Amino acid sequence: MTQPDREVIGGVDTHSRTHHAAVIDAQLGRHLADREFPATAAGYRELATWMTTHGQVLAVGVEGTGSYGAQLAQHLAATGLHVVEVDRPDRKTRRTKGKSDPIDAYAAATAVASGRATGSPKTRTGAVEAIRVLRIARTSAVKARTQTINQIRTLLVTAPTALRERLAGTTRTTLIRTLATTRPGPDLSDPVNATKTALRHLARRHQDLDREIAELDTAIGPLVDHANPTLLAIYGLGPETAGQLLTTAGENPERLTSEAAFAHLCGVAPKPASSGRTQRHRLNRDGDRQANAALYHVVIVRMRHHQPTRDYIARRTREGLSKPEIIRCLKRYIAREVYHALTTGLPAQTSQTTTLIPAT
Numbered sequence: 001m002t003q004p005d006r007e008v009i010g011g012v013d014t015h016s017r018t019h020h021a022a023v024i025d026a027q028l029g030r031h032l033a034d035r036e037f038p039a040t041a042a043g044y045r046e047l048a049t050w051m052t053t054h055g056q057v058l059a060v061g062v063e064g065t066g067s068y069g070a071q072l073a074q075h076l077a078a079t080g081l082h083v084v085e086v087d088r089p090d091r092k093t094r095r096t097k098g099k100s101d102p103i104d105a106y107a108a109a110t111a112v113a114s115g116r117a118t119g120s121p122k123t124r125t126g127a128v129e130a131i132r133v134l135r136i137a138r139t140s141a142v143k144a145r146t147q148t149i150n151q152i153r154t155l156l157v158t159a160p161t162a163l164r165e166r167l168a169g170t171t172r173t174t175l176i177r178t179l180a181t182t183r184p185g186p187d188l189s190d191p192v193n194a195t196k197t198a199l200r201h202l203a204r205r206h207q208d209l210d211r212e213i214a215e216l217d218t219a220i221g222p223l224v225d226h227a228n229p230t231l232l233a234i235y236g237l238g239p240e241t242a243g244q245l246l247t248t249a250g251e252n253p254e255r256l257t258s259e260a261a262f263a264h265l266c267g268v269a270p271k272p273a274s275s276g277r278t279q280r281h282r283l284n285r286d287g288d289r290q291a292n293a294a295l296y297h298v299v300i301v302r303m304r305h306h307q308p309t310r311d312y313i314a315r316r317t318r319e320g321l322s323k324p325e326i327i328r329c330l331k332r333y334i335a336r337e338v339y340h341a342l343t344t345g346l347p348a349q350t351s352q353t354t355t356l357i358p359a360t
Helices: 041-052 070-078 091-097 101-114 127-157 161-167 172-180 191-227 239-249 259-265 289-305 307-318 323-344
Strands: 007-014 018-025 031-038 056-063 083-086
Touching: 007 041, 007 101, 018 041, 018 101, 031 041, 031 101, 041 056, 041 070, 056 070, 056 101, 070 083, 083 101, 127 161, 127 172, 127 191, 127 239, 161 172, 172 191, 191 239, 239 259, 239 289, 239 323, 259 323, 289 307, 289 323, 307 323
Parallel strands: 007 056, 056 083
Antiparallel strands: 007 018, 018 031
């Protein structure tokens, strides 16, 4: 029977086919019950109903809201429950307390009750989610294209001399077009004909991947502009880099508490590593590495073409900073500008430039 006077907190350990849920008392932390549910639409409804039978559900901690628990988190939020993103327990905790589905479910609920877990999961119901899934296809196509051109160049090393000399010094476009129209002989037992056949297939695969990437770019561009047109107005950001930063922030960037939190999410917030009289910071290798790479690409564009950035680099070089240190500073400043555009939808305003590069 439902106990409306009791306040409870739920926790869910998510898996591909089943989810294990647990409920604890919000005041005392006492373990009340746990149960396994199928990872289906009917299972989500049953899980939510089961939790409410133990009292008023204040919040539900869900592990893996970006993977196995994504659909469950959306369903719970749609029913009006407050969903909190919970990280999996670290190795030390698992060594001391053991690991099982009930243990992990209760740990998720306890993390919410203690205040250790406070993050809001990404919503996956809008244009940003569409950008994310399309970019997955584009990224794999780009990797396959790179692999294909590398295989072509490797085969050309041992290709027949006449063919290798004819293609020496040609651009990639000319190389692919020439190989795609190659007419090998019918006898594939001849290594020369076999090599030409392999090169023709690889060249045509490269052309197919070019068309696939172009189609995906055509689809992604308008989605990025629809999701946040201000982001594309930032100098150095194109649909590809803007799409990655949108994906990293999610459909609900307001879940990020500050621009420092966004910088940490992108791995561009330096970590203090000072001791005694030595005051320094070390490189942050945490966060979303794809977002970090996107910010790096923006920095490279600005270093080449943006005069305020070039002036900043010259000044910091005179102050004794190395090029990698300057790039890390620039990534941090650009992350601040991107965060402003993501959360307010307005271009950043400064007294000197619109790049948030300090004048001093």
